[in-house]
Amino acid sequence: MNERIDLERRERPFDPMPKPTGPGEEGGGPKRPETGSPDKDNLLKRMRKVDPKQAERYRQRTGE
Numbered sequence: 001m002n003e004r005i006d007l008e009r010r011e012r013p014f015d016p017m018p019k020p021t022g023p024g025e026e027g028g029g030p031k032r033p034e035t036g037s038p039d040k041d042n043l044l045k046r047m048r049k050v051d052p053k054q055a056e057r058y059r060q061r062t063g064e
Contacts, residue, residue: 040062047055 044055044059047058
């Protein structure tokens with residue numbers, strides 16, 4: 001048992017799966033949905049249904 005066993009350290013690949021560099025590439029995480037700003041007329045109608053006083057204050061604030 002005088003044999004000397006040389007253990008060599010194995011090196012792993014630096015980056016086995018390269019990550020995408022930008023948000024436009026495939027394979028990224030979840031994407032933010034493309035939603036435009038709500039229509040102001042539609043927003044005011046909905047606000048009037050829920051809270052008429054709040055809709056009035058919003059209209060005064062925004063200058064509508």
